[in-house]
Amino acid sequence: MKGIHQPTATNSAPTAANGAANAPRGHRITLAHGGGGQLTDELITRSILPRFGNDVLNDLLDAAMLEVPAGRLAMTLDGYVVQPLFFPGGDIGRLAISGTVNDLAVAGATPMGIALGMIVAEGFEQRQLEAILDSAAATAAHAGVRVVTGDTKVVGRDQADGIYLTTAGIGMASNRRYHPDQVRPGDAVLISGTIADHGLAVMLARQMPQVRSALKSDVAPLNHLIESITAALPDAVAFMRDPTRGGLAGAGADLATRTGWHVTLDEAAIPLRPETHHAAEMLGIDPLDVANEGKVMLVVRDGTADRVLKLLREHPLGRDAARIGRVDGERDGLCDIRTRLGGRRIIQKPYGEQLPRIC
Amino acid sequence: MKRITPQQAIASLHAAAARLSRPAKFMEVCGTHTVNAFRSGLHALLPENVELVSGPGCPVCVTAQGEIDQMIELAGRREVTLCTYGDMLHVRGRDGSLADARADGADVAIVYSALDAVQRAADQPDRQVVFAAVGFETTAPATAVAVREAAQRELANFSVLTSHKCILPALRALLDSGEVRVDGFVLPGHVAVITGYDLFTPIVADYRLPCVVTGFEGEQIVAALARLTEIVADESVALENLYPQAVSGAGNQVALGIIDEIFEPADTCWRGLGDLPASGLRVRAQFAAFDARRRLGLPPAENHEPPGCRCGDVITARITPADCPLFATACTPVHAIGPCMVSSEGTCQAWFKFRRTPALVNRKNHLPICEVLSGAAE
Numbered sequence: 001m002k003g004i005h006q007p008t009a010t011n012s013a014p015t016a017a018n019g020a021a022n023a024p025r026g027h028r029i030t031l032a033h034g035g036g037g038q039l040t041d042e043l044i045t046r047s048i049l050p051r052f053g054n055d056v057l058n059d060l061l062d063a064a065m066l067e068v069p070a071g072r073l074a075m076t077l078d079g080y081v082v083q084p085l086f087f088p089g090g091d092i093g094r095l096a097i098s099g100t101v102n103d104l105a106v107a108g109a110t111p112m113g114i115a116l117g118m119i120v121a122e123g124f125e126q127r128q129l130e131a132i133l134d135s136a137a138a139t140a141a142h143a144g145v146r147v148v149t150g151d152t153k154v155v156g157r158d159q160a161d162g163i164y165l166t167t168a169g170i171g172m173a174s175n176r177r178y179h180p181d182q183v184r185p186g187d188a189v190l191i192s193g194t195i196a197d198h199g200l201a202v203m204l205a206r207q208m209p210q211v212r213s214a215l216k217s218d219v220a221p222l223n224h225l226i227e228s229i230t231a232a233l234p235d236a237v238a239f240m241r242d243p244t245r246g247g248l249a250g251a252g253a254d255l256a257t258r259t260g261w262h263v264t265l266d267e268a269a270i271p272l273r274p275e276t277h278h279a280a281e282m283l284g285i286d287p288l289d290v291a292n293e294g295k296v297m298l299v300v301r302d303g304t305a306d307r308v309l310k311l312l313r314e315h316p317l318g319r320d321a322a323r324i325g326r327v328d329g330e331r332d333g334l335c336d337i338r339t340r341l342g343g344r345r346i347i348q349k350p351y352g353e354q355l356p357r358i359c
Numbered sequence: 360m361k362r363i364t365p366q367q368a369i370a371s372l373h374a375a376a377a378r379l380s381r382p383a384k385f386m387e388v389c390g391t392h393t394v395n396a397f398r399s400g401l402h403a404l405l406p407e408n409v410e411l412v413s414g415p416g417c418p419v420c421v422t423a424q425g426e427i428d429q430m431i432e433l434a435g436r437r438e439v440t441l442c443t444y445g446d447m448l449h450v451r452g453r454d455g456s457l458a459d460a461r462a463d464g465a466d467v468a469i470v471y472s473a474l475d476a477v478q479r480a481a482d483q484p485d486r487q488v489v490f491a492a493v494g495f496e497t498t499a500p501a502t503a504v505a506v507r508e509a510a511q512r513e514l515a516n517f518s519v520l521t522s523h524k525c526i527l528p529a530l531r532a533l534l535d536s537g538e539v540r541v542d543g544f545v546l547p548g549h550v551a552v553i554t555g556y557d558l559f560t561p562i563v564a565d566y567r568l569p570c571v572v573t574g575f576e577g578e579q580i581v582a583a584l585a586r587l588t589e590i591v592a593d594e595s596v597a598l599e600n601l602y603p604q605a606v607s608g609a610g611n612q613v614a615l616g617i618i619d620e621i622f623e624p625a626d627t628c629w630r631g632l633g634d635l636p637a638s639g640l641r642v643r644a645q646f647a648a649f650d651a652r653r654r655l656g657l658p659p660a661e662n663h664e665p666p667g668c669r670c671g672d673v674i675t676a677r678i679t680p681a682d683c684p685l686f687a688t689a690c691t692p693v694h695a696i697g698p699c700m701v702s703s704e705g706t707c708q709a710w711f712k713f714r715r716t717p718a719l720v721n722r723k724n725h726l727p728i729c730e731v732l733s734g735a736a737e
Contacts, residue, residue, distance in 0.1 A: 205470045208471060283471075284391075284703065285706075286398065338400075339398070339399045339400040339577065340365060340399065340577065340579070340580060341365045341369075341400055341401060341404065341577040342365060342369070342400070342404060343398040343399055343400015343401055343402070343403045343404050343577075344367070344400050344403060345397065345398065345400045345713045346712075346713065348712060351692040351693050
């Protein structure tokens with residue numbers, strides 16, 4: 001916040017004189033950038049189009065036009081308010097694209113277009129904004145998804161904390177149904193890799209910036225990983241979920257509640273990095289409750305579990321994939337976990353705010 | 360220390376339990392032990408004749424209601440920024456919680472270290488920054504360091520509202536009350552790192568009860584229970600340390616030194632135990648400028664309990680959470696009434712979250728899980 005309180009530097013290039021005493025701060029976003037006038041046009045033509053340009057976006061119509069084959073559409077929306085904006089392993093731009101791509105992908109949809117909304121606080125450094133846009137563009141390119149429309153608003157410097165992003169996504173739904181009602185007793189529960197990396201990396205970066213840790217957010221678009229499974233083994237997957245807020249505990253408890261079946265997890269099988277384990281211990285947090293931004297929990301038919309695991313592990317984002325549990329025949333709608341000690345306990349959704357603003 | 364496997368620890372516990380002539384009940388007095396015992400599923404693995412109960416070990420839970428009211432009162436003042444550890448946020452006082460005060464516009468900040476609060480005071484010279492300092496000997500050194508740092512930086516806008524407690528007077532009061540029968544203590548590793556395990560010699564000498572210091576993994580707690588059970592089965596008594604990698608007899612002299620430099624023992628009120636002589640820590644007169652009670656002028660704490668709440672009886676192991684009529688009905692983690700349900704280290708929250716194995720949940724005297732989970736049982 002401190003860096004923003006320099007009222008005169010708003011929109012002029014730093015001079016050599018003030019640059020010597022006070023490092024040049026560069027251009028800043030002003031209210032006029034969001035005013036719909038010439039500065040807005042400048043922002044679009046200089047900062048947005050060079051990064052995201054495509055034949056749909058370049059039209060700059062009030063609404064993007066997409067060619068759609070016959071079938072069902074999937075649509076999703078998410079807001080991003082994470083602090084800090086840049087954290088080990090990612091930033092708000094990568095998060096905003098990945099989150100929306102993943103919401104479509106776990107629903108079995110192929111992402112077709114993303115709408116990107118930005119609310120920026122007056123005085124936000126243009127250089128930071130461009131770094132965020134670079135990251136969002138690189139992530140979208142990696143996922144093979146186009147940003148087809150967008151919006152920018154600028155609010156007073158005290159009315160927002162730096163920048164907030166909103167992404168909406170539209171995708172072609174598959175003709176298969178990935179839904180809790182497809183889950184059957186005997187199904188296996190898989191996770192595509194280590195848990196709790198994102199939430200703990202962000203918490204550490206914000207709460208204990210002095211602590212050095214190898215911990216990195218797992219934020220990544222999962223559509224290619226998921227498509228590699230659903231394309232090769234179309235009958236294997238019953239249901240998928242990206243365990244973001246609420247973590248694996250939330251996803252597991254929800255799976256049990258929504259299906260009505262008992263779900264048993266195996267603590268020893270759940271992949272967890274040592275550095276994540278240490279950070280969780282230090283902050284007094286259960287890794288099961290912590291958000292992931294680059295993991296998918298899959299419920300697959302028992303006989304296919306090994307083949308799905310093999311495919312997951314062949315993909316760079318699924319190297320640590322593991323079989324972590326199963327769906328049982330009891331109709332109690334509970335999720336429990338077999339602990340390392342050999343005991344059992346019920347898994348519930350975390351209560352209330354864990355720590356705000358991790359996504 | 361040689362690392363024992365969970366299976367070895369459980370096997371030795373069961374072997375010792377087979378030699379007991381009567382059931383044994385042990386008490387842990389540390390929030391982390393409470394949580395990890397439940398989280399590891401330990402209770403279900405205990406022999407039938409060995410029980411582990413929780414004592415006054417959760418810092419939030421033992422804080423008297425009047426002191427919580429004082430925090431909320433201070434937070435409501437226009438010029439005050441109240442810094443606190445996260446668990447305190449949702450504990451209810453007479454008029455709502457700190458979270459409610461924050462929603463009403465109070466400046467309440469969650470910090471992970473007392474020094475963060477000092478820095479906040481330095482960054483915001485026009486605000487009175489108050490650190491609400493709770494906890495046992497574990498957190499007291501950090502508060503003391505913060506006061507010393509603020510004194511060295513001559514900060515005129517930093518103070519601490521202390522509710523620090525000392526564990527030994529609480530154990531003595533509990534045993535002296537005669538209301539709670541235990542056969543030994545699993546001693547808190549965190550506290551003992553600071554105080555040293557010699558502190559607990561009086562429990563062995565005066566009350567003839569075995570004590571074992573241990574770490575926080577499920578198997579370490581089981582190992583402590585196994586040793587306690589062996590000692591009881593041998594009709595012996597001893598003070599043992601199963602956590603030598605962190606805990607010594609004499610403790611951390613640097614940390615004890617700074618506690619002594621900044622604080623002096625004071626009579627303190629505990630939830631569930633009442634006023635206990637020399638059981639807490641007060642800022643010494645020399646540092647009075649950093650004592651929020653003296654600097655900002657606070658009315659004396661008035662103690663009262665939320666109606667129907669039996670947290671005081673829970674933290675002294677007079678009852679279990681299930682014996683409280685509010686447990687899992689009106690009082691749930693999402694809509695908590697007492698601090699033991701608010702705190703992630705509280706016995707009630709641990710029971711609510713972990714104790715109900717599928718078998719327990721399906722017992723007739725328990726509420727249907729769906730009602731409990733949705734909080735609809737209120």
